[in-house]
Amino acid sequence: MTAWTLGLRGRLLLAFAVLGLTTTALVAGVSYGQARTVILQKAQDAAVVSLVDQAARVLPLRELPPSQDQLDAIAQNLGEGPDPAVVAYRGRTASSSDLSLDEIPAELRGEVTGGRVVWQRVTMGGGPWLAIGTQLMTERPDGGTEPTGIEVYRMHALGDEQRSIDQLAALAWSTGSASLVLAVLLALLAARGVLRPVRELGRAARRLGEGDLRTRATVRGTDELAGVAQIFNQTAERLERQVGELRRMEADARRFVADVSHELRTPLAAMTAVTDVLDEESARLPGDAGKAARLVSQETQNLAQLVEDLIEISRFDAGTAALSLDDLDVGAAVRATLRSRGWTDQVETELPDGIVARLDPRRLDVIVANMVGNALRHGAAPVTVRLRAPAGWVEVTVADHGSGLPPDVLARAFDRFYKADTARSRSDGAGLGLAIALANARLHGGSLVAGNRSPQGAVFTLRLPSGGGA
Amino acid sequence: MKRWIVVPLLLVAFLGGCGVRPSGVITGGPAPTGKVDGARIYLISDGEPALVLRQSKPATPDEVLRLLAAGPSDAERSLGLTTEVPSGLAPKVALEDGATVVAVGTDVRSLPVLAVVQIVCTVQATTSSAPVSLVSGGQRRGPLTCPRYPPS
The missing domain is CATH 3.30.565.10 (Histidine kinase-like ATPase, C-terminal domain)
Structure with missing residues (x-):
């Protein structure tokens, strides 16, 4: 609900920002996830293949159970590279470095006996590692395989991959921020394009409301806003015409009153002069005649006053009344x-x-x-x-x-x-x-x-x- | 409107929190497999037959079975390997109609199951995958086959 108090510009900005953010988050997120999976899978597969190859080279075995020397030799052989290896046979272990069997996750050790290569990503010493384990198998004369009981484990550091993935994440973040900025800029542009005609229309409407009937809105293009502007202009035009008509009619009526008053003035002046005389004589006139003479005189005075008032009013209406201070x-x-x-x-x-x-x-x-x-x-x-x-x-x-x-x-x-x-x-x-x-x-x-x-x-x-x- | 903001924020937060994270155990291809030299016999470890290689020239099945009957060496015993096969087994291997028959000197009925498994597996590992029967006097046990690993 708060969106409706934001105004058009705010809503446009919000919509663009949400759109940009959603799109970027989806695209960047999905590609980030994909890339991460690919990077990790590649690294893991390479490490696993390397261990399997090297372990296969340990075979064929000559002696089982192997002597401690043999176990050590296998461990050294597998731990030649940067990755430490540990070998176990029925409780006996040999390690190529200070890696001990306890550092291999128990979960992984439990799965090794299944006859397949298994691996697991673990956190060791604060960094990500890949623990790979397998058991050495031997072929039976009948074509099957059976375990020798020798388990080999190797740890592979995933620090490089971690760094690559972190770079990817940083890239995704910066892309997202950039696209957000871009979305806001676009929204501002779009808002300006849409809001300018709206603002102009609003200004025109306000001027019209203040009485400036000649106000017209600028019609730009053929879109919905242009249609509104056109309707506005038609309305204003009709209003102007009608108000003009009314004003003209009113002015005509006032002029008529003024003209009539002026025309009445002269005969009234003459009548007033006559009634003044009648007034003076009325006392000497008998009965009803005297009363009638006084009445005529009184009414003539009232009429003269009315005409004077009308002329005065006409001057105000015509705007010709002036102060003499x-x-x-x-x-x-x-x-x-x-x-x-x-x-x-x-x-x-x-x-x-x-x-x-x-x-x-x-x-x-x-x-x-x-x-x-x-x-x-x-x-x-x-x-x-x-x-x-x-x-x-x-x-x-x-x-x-x-x-x-x-x-x-x-x-x-x-x-x-x-x-x-x-x-x-x-x-x-x-x-x-x-x-x-x-x-x-x-x-x-x-x-x-x-x-x-x-x-x-x-x-x-x-x-x-x-x-x-x- | 608020709902629309939450979606990308959640997504970003979710993805942003991911680096290389610990995983569960992932199972890959088959374990490395190779040939072995020497005589293959089966001793017992934790109640299951366990493969043991003895360095020797290519040996006949009789010789291999005698190695089995001789029991584990000191080094093997120290690793917890045992045997159920009696030392007085006096085995003799013969082929009969595509099946392997092992004649032994002790009563086949009284042989423990694990001992039978040891004998059968050792014979099969040395000769062929043909089923193995144990006979002593008029008594016969089998034909039997060594349990497969991994169990399928």
């Missing part, structure tokens, strides 16, 4: 806003002097007026306006003591044309106020957040950078 005393500016709207008496303020920030005074006025107007309209008294200046920021908080904002309203408070209370009278505004306030705050590089406070009441917090923002 000025150093201003924020406390004084907020007070001016309250005064100009006639709210000074309805609001509790906490506006310390001397908090200076670089802001757009008109936009600050729009935001604060919206916040306070909302609180007065929807919340309950007392409404408090508080100004604070955390490092680098100015913070205006407007709180009321009403029932607060339900969660679904809280989530959509800044949406355009959103009205929390559907039964609300039309004269309360079109529902663009907070959307415009938020857009203004963002234009400054600040934020406008709606929330609830304990124990009750809604709170709107405006934070603007004091240094002028973006």
Whole structure:
């Protein structure tokens, strides 16, 4: 299971290493074993044949049981070379050197009487030796053979063979290590070849996810990865086309709203002028006529405000809204806003002097007026306006003591044309106020957040950078 | 995956541990065989007939049997070679219808088995592989054959 956490490269490396190691171990192991067998067999066969030849030359015997001199002679004869020999006859022994019969393995001595040549590899003095033993046989007149009772043994050193085999083992080890290194190198190469397109594809997908719809993956060759890249490209293309279409449609719709608003502006200006006159005259108009004149005047004002709001929103949408910054005393500016709207008496303020920030005074006025107007309209008294200046920021908080904002309203408070209370009278505004306030705050590089406070009441917090923002 | 690593590691460890290692007894071809000179008689060693060569001119079967009846020399006795053949055997070898008949002076019925084996083997080694019968007076033992070595 751990293999799946290794990543593609790790898994490829592991697979190659295991493959290389297995193959090398098998090949090297088998050839090592074969070579060892051949080397040992050759050496053993040569030693055995040599002993049999020399032993055969001891015959024919003239006397049995042999005298000690004869046994010694046989031992010397067989031990002429570098290999020591020992001869035994019914408890009597003769040796060509200091080799004694006790050093011949008892197991081998037990098998010698079987009438065949026997041998056994043993460890003697720390090195490997071959102990060969046989009994001298004689021919019977009837063609059979029978033992003379003379046993001959010879030890043959296998040191040279041991060295050859050790060299073979060393060779096998070095071959194995080299092939492991080779396998790892090959695996790295293969991993690079496979992983590069995968990495590129991953990078392209990430860019696409980040919104760069023009991202395309490079299609190389005709393999499976190229197919994936092709599908990726087709998907990205379709996505780009559809998003472009949507954007165009949205832009069209916004332009339409902007155009309509502009077209309405001029006739509305004329109407406003007329209704102003009507307003002045309404007091003198009798009964219903006066009421109607005031209604027309009020609705015309609302319509004019709506058109102004729409034009403002269109500017934000078109990206043409620009800040005209000025150093201003924020406390004084907020007070001016309250005064100009006639709210000074309805609001509790906490506006310390001397908090200076670089802001757009008109936009600050729009935001604060919206916040306070909302609180007065929807919340309950007392409404408090508080100004604070955390490092680098100015913070205006407007709180009321009403029932607060339900969660679904809280989530959509800044949406355009959103009205929390559907039964609300039309004269309360079109529902663009907070959307415009938020857009203004963002234009400054600040934020406008709606929330609830304990124990009750809604709170709107405006934070603007004091240094002028973006 | 782990299983796959174990296989080559085991293999390498197994093969790497091998040099020239002690083996069991390996049996090869037949032991060297040659002719012998001299008279072949069979004495007893550890309850089995054992070949003994006596240096002598080519001898007749009668002479060889007399050598056997004379028993082991001091040197042979010191090596544990004994005989069961009584010294008063007075053997006489004759050929009858392709079989060898040995007339002896003692009662063939009372001869120990090993003595019979010694006589039969010695006669067969000296004359031919024909079966050997022992007779004394009207009594007869055989025809017999020397047990083969190696036993087949």
